[in-house]
Amino acid sequence: MGVLDNPLYRPVLEAIRSSRNGIVYGGKLRFSHALVMNILYRSGPPGPRLKSVLRATKDHAEVLAAFAFLYKVIVSVLRHEKLMGPRRLALIKFIAGSFSSWIVYSQHFNVFHPGITHQVTLYCFSRVAIAVGKILLDKYLDCAQPVFQTASGDLIPFGDLKSSQQNKLRSNIYNKSWKYFAVLVWGLVMLIYDYQPQYLQSSLRHSMAYIYDVDLEHWPTWRDFFGY
Template structure:
């Protein structure tokens, strides 16, 4: 039996595998993003710009790998019988996520790149809000059993709908809620950008200035207007 297939070392290799995957995913994601941003929107010598791309890639990979190591290690420790045990796996993952975030994402420790941890956390926040909305909706439909009108105009309870009808109904509600969510978010974004732009994230603020503050630009010919050099 090799060390890789030995059950005794399985938890350790799971931690290392998660860290490896975090490095690969973070590297691929940040490299492509940083490369495009540097090539399209920044000027200057090419070598410093490429160094900036590699630095951003390294920082992103470090963040994902570090969180993976801490998270998986906490799970390994807390699921032991001396702590919370196997029966509390949901609580264990919540605590592990909080502890890993306290070390990596909360910026309590000046170890990891604050801009990257900020971006990742905001990205996750939007997904958490949408997921929680769907969870609340599903529980409401299952517990309250509201009535809906079918194609014939008859009232029918949620539990009396077949699986396809329930899925279709949920998709309709999801789509409508997303429309209102998008309207409110972008309304607030443009409102805050107009009155107090300094409170928005720097990358968002800069991209909005580039796209929307065109009244500040001057151009005398088509070359200037199209940004051709």
């Protein structure tokens, strides 16, 4: 039996593999993003700009790889029967995610790039906020069993609706929730950018300055206006 087939080494191999995937994903994602940002918003010799892109790519890959490795290792340790056992997998994953985040994303140790850890965490927060809203809605619909009016005018509890009707109702509520969420987020973004822009994440601030601060520009000719 080889190392790859040996169950004894499986947790370590999974941690290494997950870390490797974090490097690949983070490298691909950050390289393209950093390259576009440098082309659009920065000037100067190509050499230093390329070094900046590669540095950002390395930093992003390190963050995702470190978190993935720590998370998989901690899950493997806590799943041992003498600690928490496999039955408490949800709690184990929450603890592993929290502890790994304390090491990597919290900036408590000042090891990883603060801009990237900040950006990734905010990205996840928006997704988590939407997911939590959907979970709470589904729990409410299942437990409270509110009454809804069908197209024919009948009043039917949520649990008595057909599966297709339940899915359509959920979809409509999700869409309305997203509309309100989008309105609130962009209203606050524009307010903060006008009031205290230094508190926004740097890449967002630079892109907003490029898009919206056209009142500070001057265009002597149409060529200057269209930028060619």
